[in-house]
Amino acid sequence: MKLLYCIACQDIIRLRLSETHRYCECGKSWGRYRTGRIAEVGGKGRIIGIHNIQFSKALVPNPDTRFEAWFIQEPAESVRRINSIESSGVMQEQLEYPRMRNLPTEEQAPFAYWMRDQTRPVVEGIRMDEQDFFYPWDYERWKEQGRPTEQIAGDED
Numbered sequence: 001m002k003l004l005y006c007i008a009c010q011d012i013i014r015l016r017l018s019e020t021h022r023y024c025e026c027g028k029s030w031g032r033y034r035t036g037r038i039a040e041v042g043g044k045g046r047i048i049g050i051h052n053i054q055f056s057k058a059l060v061p062n063p064d065t066r067f068e069a070w071f072i073q074e075p076a077e078s079v080r081r082i083n084s085i086e087s088s089g090v091m092q093e094q095l096e097y098p099r100m101r102n103l104p105t106e107e108q109a110p111f112a113y114w115m116r117d118q119t120r121p122v123v124e125g126i127r128m129d130e131q132d133f134f135y136p137w138d139y140e141r142w143k144e145q146g147r148p149t150e151q152i153a154g155d156e157d
Ligand SMILES: [Zn+2]
Pocket: 006, 007, 008, 009, 010, 011, 024, 025, 026, 027, 028, 029
């Protein structure tokens, strides 16, 4: 079993055999299984290997619940490193959208409130309750207007 660890945000996610990549919480790492054995990883992701048999044994109640896990040293036969998501240009483009969680803390709530009726990008592979992406021009406009909490009338896109 392989997991993806992001050295930027410390998130750990399970890789899936899938057409699309899974992302860590900060979006700087992504990966998937290409086959049942070969992992594909990008960004700041590192692959953790877990000893499958030990893991299964540790899962059931017994005196020894330990199992081995390790970082797979690259290059490795079972890991393919990708620097861009060549299989899906759309996702790569979407990944560049800024996120509200990365704004200064004091700006997050007022900006989110101001943005409540604005169109926002939806990024594939991210849970709906984790979607906090915005278009950079909306943020620029919000700052230019002095960080209001209400939309200025007639200023629609
Ligand atoms: Zn991350």
